[in-house]
Amino acid sequence: MTPLAERPPLLTMSHIEKTFSGDVVALRDMNLTVNEGDFMSLLGPSGCGKSTALRLISGLMHPTRGKIDWAGGQGSDDLGVVFQEPTLMPWATVAQNVWLPFRLKGIGYNEVKDDILEALKLVGLENFQTAYPRELSGGMKMRVSIARAMVTKPRLILMDEPFAALDEITRFKLNNDLLELKAAIGCTVIFVTHSVFESVFLSDRIVVMAARPGRVIHELEVDTPYPRHESFRTSAEYAAHTRAASEALGEAIGEAA
Amino acid sequence: MTIAENAPVVEVIDAEEAARARRARINRIAKWTLPSLVMVLTILAWHLYVTINEIPHYILPGPVLVAQSILSDWELLWPAMLTTTRLTVFALLLAILGGVALAVAFTQSKWAEMSFFPYAVILQVTPVIAIAPLLQIYMESAFAAALACAWIVAFFPILSNTTIGLKSADHNLEDLFTIYGATRWQRLRLLAAPSALPFFLGGLKIAGGLALIGAVVAEFVIGRAGTGLGLASTLLEASYRFNFGRLYAALILISAMGVVIFAITSFISHMMLRKWHESALKRD
Structure with missing residues (x-):
């Protein structure tokens, strides 16, 4: 470094x-x-x-x-942001939550499927793509939140x-x-x-x-x-x-x- | 784990867990049998009361007479029920359209809310039974006038619940949408609308019942002039003729409609929320 x-x-x-x-x-x-x-x-x-x-x-x-x-x-x-609470959309799956920053820029899910998977792999949640936030523990929700913040590789x-x-x-x-x-x-x-x-x-x-x-x-x-x-x-x-x-x-x- | 896998499967359940399982099993059965039993006993008591005391049928008809009326008057009751159903369903659909559209307008524009919300409240608090005769005068079709009555009653819970729901989104999520530069439309569709869904569905359950009540009230007031509307008009007419068998038959059918509407709206609500909302979750 x-x-x-x-x-x-x-x-x-x-x-x-x-x-x-x-x-x-x-x-x-x-x-x-x-x-x-x-x-x-x-x-x-x-x-x-x-x-x-x-x-x-x-x-x-x-x-x-x-x-x-x-x-x-x-x-x-x-920018990527992580708040004190996980701040996930409870109605959306883990993968859909991580997709959000792209989605708001008008980028379709399939175009960034690999980025989403990679981000979830980095936080160790690649097997929880289709889970809903309520099925996760507090620590896991926070990991999803972190994956969402870094999925766009912000500065x-x-x-x-x-x-x-x-x-x-x-x-x-x-x-x-x-x-x-x-x-x-x-x-x-x-x-x-x-x-x-x-x-x-x-x-x-x-x-x-x-x-x-x-x-x-x-x-x-x-x-x-x-x-x-x-x-x-x-x-x-x-x-x-x-x-x-x-x-x-x-x-x-x-x-x- | 290997030991357990090789060993014969013996379920070890302590007394407390066994009792819990037993209670759950009993509850599952009792949930259906108890209300059914109450109904059978009530009908039986009603039947005995009427026959033993020899109550005349124009004061209280027995369950047998009511059942007979439902069968013998079916050709009269069925079209009436269809009319009331049509009235209720149309009123509910219009209430959903109007309530949701107005709620969206209110949350998109503070000015719109400030200007019109007080009038939505006035419309709601004015007893519909007092408005109905006016509507009858100003609207040519009795059906349209009755529809307007039922709509007025049904639309407010949808409006007020949806308005609260649209504003109930998580503040941090709002901030996140701002940071990511979400458009107004994205914010409405991806954040406000899903946040409002549980509130809207709660309003829908209330509005379903109210639409029926509104339809019945409207038929009482508007159907009186011999326009021959639905079940409530039939009920009123039967009471004038001291045909209490038919009166009770109409009453039971109206109740049944209410139950069906409640069941349908509850089912829709459950299906839409079961995957994520706390209200639809079973606790372990």
């Missing part, structure tokens, strides 16, 4: 400010450059604007001030606390799988979380945010090379990174209080 310093920028947020009606400042002067191939975590307490930042990047919201620039301009294939995948509602065993398993997936398709990921452990295990850049007003207060680098395996969780390196991230998060919480 390209070292951090040599990665070309993908997306630049400059002097972003977002104020909601009623004078709530969700984000103040946020400056952030996301580089191609980054696995970036946005870590912070509730109300620090990390979800707002994702909504701004995805274009669901527009900044009050400042701008977001995509290298080479933004196309319609640039950037946004993940908004995708594993927060899952049990720890499932979460660890999905963390491992997510790293493999990212390596397989080589996209950039922005991952919102409030778990220090998750952010250290997954990412190579951690952006720590504080609340009231939402802003970036620290940026940490996790230089442990990929692939990272389960053994990373018990290493001294992991402990050191976790301590650093915890201290930064502690500062973020302290400043808000």
Whole structure:
């Protein structure tokens, strides 16, 4: 993987400010450059604007001030999104759910059948194409959601606390799988979380945010090379990174209080 | 697993599971036998009450007389039932068309909803029995006037349920559709419509019953002028003639129609939702 310093920028947020009606400042002067191939975590307490930042990047919201620039301009294939809930259509089968991003672009099922199968293989659900979401466990639904986000091979995948509602065993398993997936398709990921452990295990850049007003207060680098395996969780390196991230998060919480 | 495969198949069922299976078996049978038994006993009690107390048939006809009436008056009852059925089915179909179309218009345009929803409510809350005589004056055909009555009663639950349903789509899915640049039409067809389906089908079940009630009310009011509409007119006419056997026969046929409509709408609902919706799932 390209070292951090040599990665070309993908997306630049400059002097972003977002104020909601009623004078709530969700984000103040946020400056952030996301580089191609980054696995970036946005870590912070509730109300620090990390979800707002994702909504701004995805274009669901527009900044009050400042701008977001995509290298080479933004196309319609640039984004994949995973929410906290699996957000599947319950009336559609697994394969139909994964087809959705193509379908909304007017691409027929048969044209992308192989892409859908490949995405489902990557998340280990190739045998569940015709199953309905209700037949799947919480972890499996989340895998379908991830398959849907990556099926178009987007430049950037946004993940908004995708594993927060899952049990720890499932979460660890999905963390491992997510790293493999990212390596397989080589996209950039922005991952919102409030778990220090998750952010250290997954990412190579951690952006720590504080609340009231939402802003970036620290940026940490996790230089442990990929692939990272389960053994990373018990290493001294992991402990050191976790301590650093915890201290930064502690500062973020302290400043808000 | 290999040990189990080689061993003779012995089903080990503990007492609790055995009791559960037994209960399920009993419930399956009781579901049909109990209501049937209640019906037989009621008819028997009715028969005994009428014969023992020698109740005159113009006060309460016995079940035998009613059964005889159904058979002997069949040539009169059958066309009447067809008319009422036609009235009910047309009213229901128009209610589905009108209710769904208006619901879609309401959800596509906030202005349309703000402008017209209050009037849909007024149409609903005004008792149809009060409107029926007016419709009879303004519409030439008695059938058309009765149809309008039944339609007014049936269309509101479809409209209000479908409107709520169309707005009930998951917010994150809405966002996802926005991010992927879905068109208005895609959003309606692929997201709003499937989300609305369970609500619509709930409305359909209510509207089916209401269409029949609307048809009966309309026949009572409009059919009175000797226009000879359906079963309800027949029932009313029989009451004027103290032909209580025929009155009960008509009443039973109307009830039977209601049951059939409910069964059909429930079946449609079950078939459309059974694969994915919580309401159609059996819990283990």
